[in-house]
Amino acid sequence: MSNLRVFSTKCVTFFRKTFINSSSITLRRSLSQKSHHTYSIPENRNRLTKLLTQICGGCIACGLSAYCLKDRKFITNKFIVNALEPSDDNIPRMPYSFLADIVDMTQPAVVYIEVNIRNPYGHGVVKSHGSGFIVREDGLVLTNAHVISRQSVVEVKLQDGRVVKGQVQAVDSVTDLATVKIDEKNLPVLKLGKSSASRPGEFVLAMGSPLTLNNSVTHGIISTVNRGSQELGMGVRDMEYIQTDAVITKGNSGGPLVNMKGEAIGINTLNVMAGISFAIPSDRAAEFLRKAEELEKRAANKGWFGMGSKAVTTRQNRYIGITMFTLSPEFLSDLQARVPNFPQHITSGVLVPTVIHGSPAHRAGIQPGDVIVRINDKDIKSSAEVYKILETSESLIVQVYRHNQKFQLTITPDTID
Numbered sequence: 328m329s330n331l332r333v334f335s336t337k338c339v340t341f342f343r344k345t346f347i348n349s350s351s352i353t354l355r356r357s358l359s360q361k362s363h364h365t366y367s368i369p370e371n372r373n374r375l376t377k378l379l380t381q382i383c384g385g386c387i388a389c390g391l392s393a394y395c396l397k398d399r400k401f402i403t404n405k406f407i408v409n410a411l412e413p414s415d416d417n418i419p420r421m422p423y424s425f426l427a428d429i430v431d432m433t434q435p436a437v438v439y440i441e442v443n444i445r446n447p448y449g450h451g452v453v454k455s456h457g458s459g460f461i462v463r464e465d466g467l468v469l470t471n472a473h474v475i476s477r478q479s480v481v482e483v484k485l486q487d488g489r490v491v492k493g494q495v496q497a498v499d500s501v502t503d504l505a506t507v508k509i510d511e512k513n514l515p516v517l518k519l520g521k522s523s524a525s526r527p528g529e530f531v532l533a534m535g536s537p538l539t540l541n542n543s544v545t546h547g548i549i550s551t552v553n554r555g556s557q558e559l560g561m562g563v564r565d566m567e568y569i570q571t572d573a574v575i576t577k578g579n580s581g582g583p584l585v586n587m588k589g590e591a592i593g594i595n596t597l598n599v600m601a602g603i604s605f606a607i608p609s610d611r612a613a614e615f616l617r618k619a620e621e622l623e624k625r626a627a628n629k630g631w632f633g634m635g636s637k638a639v640t641t642r643q644n645r646y647i648g649i650t651m652f653t654l655s656p657e658f659l660s661d662l663q664a665r666v667p668n669f670p671q672h673i674t675s676g677v678l679v680p681t682v683i684h685g686s687p688a689h690r691a692g693i694q695p696g697d698v699i700v701r702i703n704d705k706d707i708k709s710s711a712e713v714y715k716i717l718e719t720s721e722s723l724i725v726q727v728y729r730h731n732q733k734f735q736l737t738i739t740p741d742t743i744d
C-alpha cells in the first residue's frame with residue numbers, strides 16, 4: 328500500500344508542476360498579448376477550468392483507489408516479472424465470485440441419471456441420460472418424467488462418484504415430473520424455494536449434466552415467471568413455466584434452476600432456442616411431492632406407481648413421447664431469423680423440442696428440432712390438433728421438416744393402460 332500511496336503522491340506533484348504551472352504561464356502570456364491569435368479572457372478561463380477538472384478527477388481516482396485497497400491485498404509490494412511465480416494464497420478473491428459460493432452450496436445435491444432402454448432399431452440397449460436433485464435426505468430424487476423414459480429402474484450417480492440403482496416411484500406425465508428413490512441415507516438436500524416470489528430479471532443458475540458432462544453450471548436471468556402453456560401452444564396442459572435465458576441443453580432436464588439464495592425455484596425442462604429455455608416452477612413441484620408422499624405411504628413396498636388421472640384418461644390414452652410448441656406467427660418469425668437452417672418457407676406447424684428415447688416417436692425417427700407440418704393429410708397449425716388426431720388414430724403419417732429437408736415418417740402410438 329505504501330508503494331501505491333507514493334505513486335499517487337508523485338502523480339499529483341507531477342500534474343501540479345507540469346500542467347498547472349504551465350497552464351498558468353500560458354494564461355498570463357495570452358492575457359498580456361493582444362493578437363488576433365489569442366483567446367479572450369473568458370475562453371482562457373474555460374480552458375483552464377476544464378484542464379483543472381480533469382486533473383482533479385485523476386487525483387481523486389488515485390486517492391479512492393488507495394483508500395479502497397488499504398485493507399485488501401489485491402496487489403503485492405513487488406512487480407510480477409514471471410507468470411510462473413507461486414501465487415499468494417493469502418490474497419482474497421474478488422467479491423464477485425458469489426455465484427461460485429452458491430454452486431458450492433447446492434451442487435452436492437445434484438445427481439446424474441442414466442437410463443438403459445431397449446434399442447428401438449435392433450438388439451441391445453441405448454442409454455438415455457438426464458439430471459435430478461435430492462429433495463429428501465433418505466434418497467428421494469426429483470426429476471422430469473421424460474428423463475426416466477417410462478422405465479422403472481435407473482442408475483443414479485452422486486456427486487461423490489457413487490453409482491446406485493434408483494427405483495422410479497411417482498410419475499406424472501401431465502406436469503412432466505417424477506421421483507426416484509435410492510437406498511442411501513444422510514444425503515445433501517437442495518431446498519425448494521417459492522417460485523411465485525421470483526421476479527423477472529433475477530439471476531439464476533441452471534445445474535445438471537448436459538451432454539453427459541457432469542457438474543455443469545450455466546447462468547442467466549428470469550425472463551418471465553409465468554409463461555402459460557396455452558401461450559406456448561402446448562395443447563391440453565394447464566401449466567405455467569419459468570422462462571430463462573440460462574442455457575438448458577440435453578441432459579440438463581430434471582436439474583434444478585437455482586436462485587441467489589441457493590434454493591431450487593424450478594426444474595429444468597426444455598430448451599427451445601438460444602436464449603429461450605423453460606423450467607417447471609418449484610411451487611408446482613412441491614404440490615407434486617406432497618401427492619407423491621401420500622401415494623408412497625399407500626403403496627409402500629409396491630415399487631412403482633403412476634400419478635395424474637389426466638395421464639390415463641381417454642384424452643391421454645395414446646402416447647407418442649414428444650413435447651410440442653405451436654409455432655405462432657411471432658414465434659415462427661423469430662426462429663426463422665435467429666436459428667440457422669430453420670425452414671424459411673413454412674407458415675405454421677408444431678416444433679418438437681424433446682423426444683423421449685424409446686418412445687414411438689423416437690422409434691419412428693422423429694428428432695428434437697423437427698417441425699411437424701402435416702399429419703394424416705391434415706395441415707397442422709397447433710399442438711391441440713395433434714392431440715385431437717392422436718385420440719382417434721392408430722397410426723400417424725407425419726410430415727416433418729428437419730432444417731430444410733422434408734421427411735415423411737409413420738408413428739404407431741403406444742396405449743397407456
